[in-house]
Amino acid sequence: KAxxxxxxxxxxxxxxxxxTLSCSPISGHRxxxxxxxxxxxxxxxxxxxxxxxxxxKGNFPGxxxxxxxxxxxxxxxxxxxxxxxxxxYLCASxxxxxxxxxxxxxxxxxxxxxxxxxx
Amino acid sequence: KQEVTxxxxxxxxxxxxxxxxxxxxxDSAIYNLQWFRQDPGKGLTSLLLIQSSQREQTSGRLNxxxxxxxGRSTLYIAASQPGDSATYLCAVPYSGAGSYQLTFGKGTxxxxxx
Numbered sequence: 001k002a003x004x005x006x007x008x009x010x011x012x013x014x015x016x017x018x019x020t021l022s023c024s025p026i027s028g029h030r031x032x033x034x035x036x037x038x039x040x041x042x043x044x045x046x047x048x049x050x051x052x053x054x055x056x057k058g059n060f061p062g063x064x065x066x067x068x069x070x071x072x073x074x075x076x077x078x079x080x081x082x083x084x085x086x087x088x089y090l091c092a093s094x095x096x097x098x099x100x101x102x103x104x105x106x107x108x109x110x111x112x113x114x115x116x117x118x119x
Numbered sequence: 120k121q122e123v124t125x126x127x128x129x130x131x132x133x134x135x136x137x138x139x140x141x142x143x144x145x146d147s148a149i150y151n152l153q154w155f156r157q158d159p160g161k162g163l164t165s166l167l168l169i170q171s172s173q174r175e176q177t178s179g180r181l182n183x184x185x186x187x188x189x190g191r192s193t194l195y196i197a198a199s200q201p202g203d204s205a206t207y208l209c210a211v212p213y214s215g216a217g218s219y220q221l222t223f224g225k226g227t228x229x230x231x232x233x
Contacts (some may be wrong), residue, residue, distance in 0.1 A: 004162075033220060042225040043208070056220055090162055092221075107153055108221060110163040 002027065004111035006091050012117045018079040021114045025072050025093030032074040033108060034066060037088040046089075049074055081118045088113045121146045121211060125224035132199055133232050140194040140227045142209035147187045154183050154194050155208045157226070163208065167194070199231045 005024045013019050025032050034046040045058040049068035066076040072093075078085055092108035122145045132138050142152070151170045155163040167183040169176045169192065176183050182195040192209060206228045210221040 035221075035223075043210075043221075043223040045220040045222070048220055058220070088160070092163075107165045107168050109165070110155075112162040113160075115160065 004091055004093050004109055006089075006111040006114050008114060009112065010115045010117075012119065013081050014119050015081055015083060017081050018077065019081060019116060020075055020077045021089055021091075021116075023074045023076075023091030023093075023111060025074070025091075026109055029093035029095055029109070030072050031094045032068055032072065033092045033094075034074070034076050035090045035092065036060075037090060037113075038086075043090070046076065078116075083118050086116060086118045088115050121149075121213060121222045123209060123211060123222050123224040125207075125209060125227050127227060128225065129228040129230070131230040131232060134199060134201060136199050136231075137195065137197050138199055138229070140196070140207050140229070142192040142194070142224055144190045144192075144211050146211075147190050149187065149211045151212065152183075152185055152192050153210050153212075153221070154181075154192075155210060157206045157208060159205075166207075196229075199229075201231045201233050204229055204231050 004026055007022045031050045033048040035043050036046055037043045046060055047057040047066050048055050052068045063079045068074045090113045091111045094108045095106055124143045126141050149171055151168050153168045154166045156166050157163050167176045167178055169183050169185040180197040185192045206226040208223050208226040210223045213220050
């Protein structure tokens with residue numbers, strides 16, 4: 001069974017540009033979450049999508065947005081890039097079903113990440 | 120708001136030693152607690168998941184314990200090997216408004232010296 005895939009693996013952008021990152025979840029998984037990881041803040045939750053709907057969003061500015069397609073693939077977009085957006089962006093997927101039923105035993109499966117460098 | 124803390128931030132041990140990594144959380148109303156491993160520049164690999172009703176979970180040389188009442192979990196690694204060198208993160212899930220997200224500690228960076 002293929003794991004979570006993320007493209008591209010590395011990106012270099014300059015301040016003010018925008019970027020789109022892509023995530024393909026494990027087959028059958030309908031929940032996709034995005035996390036930002038930096039040395040200073042650690043792993044922080046960005047947002048979660050389930051069945052093409054954003055269910056939850058972390059404390060990030062509106063420059064960070066995302067979407068999910070009918071095949072559960074997800075993209076996140078960062079507009080007007082700032083130096084502080086340099087980070088490892090991780091995508092994770094989890095099984096379908098009601099969150100309350102799967103929470104006790106389920107985990108999220110993480111992709112390898114996209115390393116974004118903003119110059 | 121749930122907060123997760125991991126101590127120490129870094130640990131260096133000689134090969135063969137047994138070691139313990141610590142994780143504490145502020146809100147004891149958790150569904151489970153998970154331990155992940157992250158190699159440099161890579162994604163996260165799930166190691167162990169302990170349900171809230173469990174006290175321990177074992178996988179090979181790894182043993183994780185959970186004490187909900189005190190808000191603590193430990194990851195015990197037996198007979199450490201250089202291949203165990205990585206950052207270890209603990210995380211607890213949050214469920215609100217039908218969503219699912221993990222709150223992570225900042226990790227313990229482990230170096231096992233040959």
